[in-house]
Amino acid sequence: MRPLDFDYMLSILPVLLKYLPLTMGMASISMLLALGLSCLVAIIRVLQIPILNSLSKVFISFFRGTPLLVQLFLFYYGLPQIFTSLTALDGVSAAIIGLTLHFSAYMAESIRAAILGVDRSQWEAARSIGMSEGQMMRRIILPQAARVAAPTLVNYFIDLIKSTSLAFTLGVTELMGATQKEAAGSFLYFESFILVALIYWVIVEILSHIQKVLEQRLGKAVAR
Amino acid sequence: MISVRGLKKSYNGQKVLNGIDLDIERGERIVIIGPSGTGKSTLLRTLNFLEQPDAGTISFDTLKIDVANASSADIKKLRLHTAFVFQNYALFANRTAQENIAEGLQVVRGWKKKDALKRASEILSEIGLSDKADAYPAALSGGQQQRVGIGRAMAANADLILVDEPTSALDPEWVEEVLQLMGKVAAAHQTMLIVTHEMRFARDIADRVLFMEGGRIVEQGPPEKIFSQPDDPRLKQFLRKLL
Ligand SMILES: Nc1ncnc2c1ncn2[C@@H]1O[C@H](COP(=O)(O)OP(=O)(O)O)[C@@H](O)[C@H]1O
Ligand SMILES: [Mg+2]
Numbered sequence: 001m002r003p004l005d006f007d008y009m010l011s012i013l014p015v016l017l018k019y020l021p022l023t024m025g026m027a028s029i030s031m032l033l034a035l036g037l038s039c040l041v042a043i044i045r046v047l048q049i050p051i052l053n054s055l056s057k058v059f060i061s062f063f064r065g066t067p068l069l070v071q072l073f074l075f076y077y078g079l080p081q082i083f084t085s086l087t088a089l090d091g092v093s094a095a096i097i098g099l100t101l102h103f104s105a106y107m108a109e110s111i112r113a114a115i116l117g118v119d120r121s122q123w124e125a126a127r128s129i130g131m132s133e134g135q136m137m138r139r140i141i142l143p144q145a146a147r148v149a150a151p152t153l154v155n156y157f158i159d160l161i162k163s164t165s166l167a168f169t170l171g172v173t174e175l176m177g178a179t180q181k182e183a184a185g186s187f188l189y190f191e192s193f194i195l196v197a198l199i200y201w202v203i204v205e206i207l208s209h210i211q212k213v214l215e216q217r218l219g220k221a222v223a224r
Numbered sequence: 225m226i227s228v229r230g231l232k233k234s235y236n237g238q239k240v241l242n243g244i245d246l247d248i249e250r251g252e253r254i255v256i257i258g259p260s261g262t263g264k265s266t267l268l269r270t271l272n273f274l275e276q277p278d279a280g281t282i283s284f285d286t287l288k289i290d291v292a293n294a295s296s297a298d299i300k301k302l303r304l305h306t307a308f309v310f311q312n313y314a315l316f317a318n319r320t321a322q323e324n325i326a327e328g329l330q331v332v333r334g335w336k337k338k339d340a341l342k343r344a345s346e347i348l349s350e351i352g353l354s355d356k357a358d359a360y361p362a363a364l365s366g367g368q369q370q371r372v373g374i375g376r377a378m379a380a381n382a383d384l385i386l387v388d389e390p391t392s393a394l395d396p397e398w399v400e401e402v403l404q405l406m407g408k409v410a411a412a413h414q415t416m417l418i419v420t421h422e423m424r425f426a427r428d429i430a431d432r433v434l435f436m437e438g439g440r441i442v443e444q445g446p447p448e449k450i451f452s453q454p455d456d457p458r459l460k461q462f463l464r465k466l467l
Contacts, residue, residue: 122314124310124314127273127274128272128303129303129307129327129332129376131328131331135331135332140316
């Protein structure tokens with residue numbers, strides 16, 4: 001066994017960290033878009049809006065039933081061949097679209113379950129005072145469902161951050177891509193990848209901590 | 225005047241409302257009594273479209289709704305004419321007492337938030353809960369929650385308040401304060417349709433008592449008549465059981 005080259009690790013740390021904003025940026029944008037889309041899909045499912053409900057079921061089934069990597073390749077390499085106007089789709093955009101759709105499918109089911117968990121009396125009270133279905137969802141049901149779903153959604157965000165590393169297969173130089181490049185130059189694969197693993201780990205630990213605090217706060221707020 | 229004609233509702237082939245006809249005068253306070261499972265709740269709920277009725281018409285003055293073909297605009301109008309007080313209070317869990325009362329004014333009736341909250345605060349003082357304005361429902365007693373529920377219905381300024389067993393879910397210690405508030409609302413000649421098992425209360429505040437059985441209004445009349453000289457054998461039996 002050879003000793004680890006700590007000096008090398010220290011020297012590439014700042015280089016890798018320069019790509020952290022791109023990784024977190026892709027993750028955050030995907031998460032925000034996925035939150036919007038998954039809420040929409042969940043509401044369509046809950047209110048059983050005709051046609052859209054069937055489409056949502058297929059959407060959820062497909063994006064949960066196929067590997068993320070396959071979906072990313074489909075968007076980046078496949079779609080532009082069919083829709084020639086998409087040729088300009090760069091790796092970052094393709095990754096964001098793929099991650100958004102993939103995680104929306106999972107999050108929609110969690111949000112749906114949380115919505116259905118909101119007591120029937122809340123729906124009836126909202127309808128009885130004349131709220132539209134949209135007002136009821138936005139003002140009464142979703143805020144209560146969000147409390148229930150929040151810890152799960154943080155889990156998905158954690159998963160999403162790690163999944164952005166797949167964007168490197170689309171030629172995106174994010175955290176993982178940058179590490180791969182460094183490693184290919186220095187041949188110090190172990191040092192490079194253990195370092196990037198540690199970076200992901202620290203980020204996830206920070207988020208897990210935030211999640212715990214969030215859970216405690218929400219737990220208190222809904223305690224009866 | 226409010227008119228209901230031929231209102232019908234079935235669940236999976238089981239007839240729960242067998243063609244209800246009912247005229248309600250403005251300011252009239254009507255109490256509905258009857259054994260459980262006879263469609264009292266269903267009647268109130270169909271009048272507010274919490275349940276879709278199968279057939280019949282519901283009219284509020286010039287607004288006439290054929291329930292089988294009601295559009296969502298019709299339903300909304302109907303709901304603006306009515307307010308509902310639920311057995312289990314059904315306060316919005318993510319809104320304070322004051323916000324619960326203001327919500328409908330602000331969101332459905334388009335009041336400015338400031339005005340809605342101001343009106344809510346006036347109502348809170350009428351129902352004796354000014355000190356609980358900022359409390360969430362989870363922090364209120366059952367009696368307080370139901371009083372806010374009644375306050376929410378008062379805020380709607382509805383032509384008709386539908387009240388479904390307002391005290392049935394309450395611990396006995398809170399029943400009196402809720403009945404007192406109901407009595408106060410009734411004393412202001414608010415048009416109301418109240419389902420209750422509190423016969424003393426019914427006798428005190430009702431202009432008319434309806435006895436329902438098997439999805440029909442079997443007998444109706446002023447409380448003195450219904451409680452002292454009932455005609456229908458089923459009503460007699462129902463009253464005998466209560467004593
Ligand atoms: N959502 C529902 N689905 C199926 N059956 C129902 C539903 N709601 C009420 N019922 C049935 O309708 C009948 C009348 O119920 P309800 O109106 O609640 O009676 P009441 O309020 O007089 O006790 C009962 O037999 C009840 O089981
Ligand atoms: Mg009932």
